[in-house]
Amino acid sequence: MATNGFLEVRSMANDSAVRILSSVEFHRTSTRILESIETVIDGKRDAVEMALTVLLAEGHLLIEDVPGVGKTMLARTLAKTVDCTVNRIQFTPDLLPSDITGVSIYNQVSREFEFKPGPVFANIVIGDEINRASPKTQSALLESMEEGQVTVDGETSALAAPFTVIATQNPVEMEGTYPLPEAQRDRFMARISMGYPDAAAELAMLHTRENSSPLDDVQPVVSTMELIAMIATVREVFVSSPVEQYAVTIVQATRSDPDLRVGASPRATLHLVRAAKARAALDGREFVLPDDIDALAVSVLAHRLIPANRLSSSGGAASVAAASEAVRRIVATTAVPLGAVGPA
Known part of the structure; x- marks a missing residue:
């Protein structure tokens, strides 16, 4: 119709x-x-x-x-x-x-x-x-x-x-x-x-x-x-295999993190990469850098997560703060891909 x-x-x-x-x-x-x-x-x-x-x-x-x-x-x-x-x-x-x-x-x-x-x-x-x-x-x-x-x-x-x-x-x-x-x-x-x-x-x-x-x-x-x-x-906008793997590693880490009861979904992975492509284009690049993933991780992932702590899992300010802190820690401890990330 x-x-x-x-x-x-x-x-x-x-x-x-x-x-x-x-x-x-x-x-x-x-x-x-x-x-x-x-x-x-x-x-x-x-x-x-x-x-x-x-x-x-x-x-x-x-x-x-x-x-x-x-x-x-x-x-x-x-x-x-x-x-x-x-x-x-x-x-x-x-x-x-x-x-x-x-x-x-x-x-x-x-x-x-x-x-x-x-x-x-x-x-x-x-x-x-x-x-x-x-x-x-x-x-x-x-x-x-x-x-x-x-x-x-x-x-x-x-x-x-x-x-x-x-x-x-x-x-x-x-x-x-x-x-x-x-x-x-x-x-x-x-x-x-x-x-x-x-x-x-x-x-x-x-x-x-x-x-x-x-x-x-x-x-x-x-x-x-x-x-x-x-x-x-x-x-x-081009996304290299190492950068794709980097995004997947970060999202998967939210599913096994002891401070999180519910991690990010596969949809979150898609959204993270798509947003990174837009950020790269706005920055004048034709390819995504790991920095794009890092910069967007909290905004794209944190609102989907449920902290393990009951006092921080109600969806309020404490929940947002706990989830955001978990994402920052995961990003900080995930190995950044080395080598070429642009198109050959």
């Missing part, structure tokens, strides 16, 4: 004829995106680069932090820099799965059921405060995030391509939140936090946002087809 031409867009994204950008073109385009985002998100270069990395790696991003530090602003700004379809879903306790995926409505004129697409049918879906909805409603995103499709009443509809979910959530220690199930967390390529701004950035915010929001001035700087070309370019 095609809806709003999305199948046509998906076909173009998977077309082998999509142009691969040169390193100069890729750098020029990615710089436009980053500079546009930083007109709104000041002093958070790492978070901004990570958000773009996930988008180019065809993943989904989870932004977790306390209220008011710019989680939703980052998601909205990234979405506005690309001239594509964007929908925002405000997750609340009374939200139903059909409010996300869509629903079949009976047409009394044609005497047939017609599918009305939900807000998940967009290139970029912003899920605001995703953990304020029940796990049943959260699960409405599982199929779309993994398979790029939605099944309602036995009918399957393809989603747009590219398709990315950028979700924000508050710490589970806060009132009215539901911990994300493990299967949901595992579908997010990476998890980041914003952190508080430094004094200079916060002072500047008082002056720049007194009368209006800088988000109002953000305009698209790349088209959907330019984004598709960037994604296709990232896919072509």
Whole structure:
């Protein structure tokens, strides 16, 4: 079942004829995106680069932090820099799965059921405060995030391509939140936090946002087809066998680490390598280095892990800290591959 031409867009994204950008073109385009985002998100270069990395790696991003530090602003700004379809879903306790995926409505004129697409049918879906909805409603995103499709009443509809979910959530220690199930967390390529701004950035915010929001001035700087070309370019980034083995060794180590009760999944390995390819491309390289794996390991792996310590396994701040520390220790003790890592 095609809806709003999305199948046509998906076909173009998977077309082998999509142009691969040169390193100069890729750098020029990615710089436009980053500079546009930083007109709104000041002093958070790492978070901004990570958000773009996930988008180019065809993943989904989870932004977790306390209220008011710019989680939703980052998601909205990234979405506005690309001239594509964007929908925002405000997750609340009374939200139903059909409010996300869509629903079949009976047409009394044609005497047939017609599918009305939900807000998940967009290139970029912003899920605001995703953990304020029940796990049943959260699960409405599982199929779309993994398979790029939605099944309602036995009918399957393809989603747009590219398709990315950028979700924000508050710490589970806060009132009215539901911990994300493990299967949901595992579908997010990476998890980041914003952190508080430094004094200079916060002072500047008082002056720049007194009368209006800088988000109002953000305009698209790349088209959907330019984004598709960037994604296709990232896919072509070379990963040597030693670097692949390095990533596998790190992920497998999480499954036998005594401080972890549940390690990272094979999906995590795929996400780690894909994100590393995007990071390499953003750095102007056509091949992945072990440094790319090291730099991304905590953001890509930690949110999937469950610490062995019961006091640190509730999914809260203690859990995140324990899992992150375990990943850092594993990376620090894993032998880095020697020799050539670029294409021959």
